[in-house]
Amino acid sequence: QRGLTVDLCNRTADKAQALAAHLGTGIAGHGNDAIARLLPEADVLVNTTSLGMIHQPPLDLDLGPMKPGATVYDVVYVPLETDLLKRAAARGLRPVDGLGMLLHQGVEGFRRWFGITPEVTPDLRRLLQDDIRAKTPGA
Template sequence: MSVSQTGPRPKRAFVIGHPIAHSRSPMLHGHWLETLGLAGVYEARDVAPEALPAFFENLRAEGYVGGNVTVPHKLAVIPFLAEIDEAARAIGAVNTIWLEGGRLVGGNTDAYGFLGNLDQLAPGWDAAGGVAVVLGAGGAARAAVYALLSRGFAVRLVNRTPATARDLAAHFGEGVTAHDWTALPALLPEANLLVNTTSLGMLGKPPLDIDLTQLKAGAVVNDIVYVPLDTPLLRQARARGLRTVDGLGMLLHQAVAGFAHWFGVTPSVTPALRALLEADIRAKTPGA
């Protein structure tokens, strides 16, 4: 009998969503498993909303130790979990699940990914603190606001639907103010960081049409969009000599904590990993 038949079954992790074929998480975690020499499996599972209860009922029997959660399940998974962490409660969504003492625990690593990306690509971006202007008021904005508050920033939340921005500002309380899109020109001069969390500028979406001339010379511009990698917003910022951070690193860094929970090793976000995903994105992005 071979070693593979008698040895322990490799740990299995997943990403669930509907649809899921577009996910780059299997490529990302597969790279870490291979380079670290770990016997593990990470796979994409297309789970329709009505199939979610059956998936969780069979999760342990299928040998899963946890996984990632993407749309439309980031809220729907919560009833199946014994506990969610503070970040998931504050952000209002779960993107990572793991077994802890035999219990299923949920967390949200998007804020970790957001900060890790900035720390790696724009070292010292938070040294002066001050004001961050965040465009959008959806799930990604929630993660960004949570992260920025943890670094002591005051956040100006700008959204085309002011009521949504006001609700989000009220959720986080002190340190966050809500503004209509028309207020953006007046807010930019005080910003040390500008973050786009909207889908504007993404492949197939309308462009993000704003004027960055009011941004101070030392400001950093972060676009969480990563398809395409080089958005018009980032190109405009670079033309002004500003430091820029694209959205790919957020995807890479948010994956670190989950991998550590499932496979017992904390991986690194390396240039080789980034190059692997960059090549895949460019190959599948028209005109890239």
Template sequence: MTAGRAFVMGHPIAHSRSPMLHGYWLERYRIAGSYQPIDVAPEDLAGFFANFREAGWVGGNVTVPHKLAVIEYLDRIDEAAAALGAVNTIWWQDGALVGGNTDCTGFLGNLDELAPGWDRAGGRAVILGAGGAARAAAYGLRQRGLSVALCNRTAERAEDIARHFGGMSGHGMDALPGLLAEADLLVNTTSLGMLGKPPLEIDLAPLKPGAVVHDVVYVPLETGLLKAARARGHRTVDGLGMLLHQAVDGFRHWFGTTPEVTAELRALLIDDIRAKTPGA
């Protein structure tokens, strides 16, 4: 395999698990490449891209606070990045530096793996939240043909996303019980329930029997929402797989191999999460 240098950049970046993830794949497929974390402060972003080609980068991942700021340094962005207004993956294509967003494919890939058949025709989905993860989920669910309703504490933010994508609705939390009664999929994209954050307090009693419940939070791996849903007999999907699946396309672009999300890889990251976050 051709060697290549890839990165994940952000500010700060020490917390990223992407090097462990991509390092696993590099070793598994015996690719003589590298993937390293780089802390780039906002004021250093222009200098980083000024030397991008000379540094030999084949591409990389972008995290906060650069997901929007990097766009001006790219030759073009793909449809997903344009729709979501953020870039999380960069690669070379036909001599052009391209930016994409793989949050949507990561979200869908995780559901496909852990809850096969979740996207049945005519399905209805309810998304909690109105941040970047909610946008990615809404964009992906619309692609799969589901009817989407967003609920957020501030209804206007949910309504803004609904208008942006079209063909979906935005609501305040007061509408949630009625929406749950028709839902085939419930997705939490808020940080509520994450370790160190307040719990997500919603009543699942109205939720349609047979609905799948997905929480994008993965620390802890089983959030209070997932625990309550599992107790009611719902299929549940944790958030770790979204991190794993969103990395596949980047690795393919940089190193020419489409990697597999394996049980061994999932276990590797779970062990790391538990070792570094007591109580997770």
């Protein structure tokens, strides 16, 4: 409805295409070989892999073709600042870590388990950031 498209990439093009078909209109599935072709037009890049997570290799992706000011979102939250996000910031892109996703998923789980809906606030985010940093030096 808003002229927005989502390009979903996966190591296996067939899996990406099947997921895209399941999710509905405006979503196209591709193999990872399409990433270089898609990046120059992307307003947002979302990494949903474990690459970049602590004890995992970084996501090897050239951000050079991305538009100035594009957003790079990494669902990884340990470390808070992944190699991908550091490289995005260095290029003037907008880096977003996965902590917000974790917090908002936690709200729903907490509500279901305890019948109370906590509010995600800057203080709650800071508390979790401090906890992650304390428990994972270098993160």
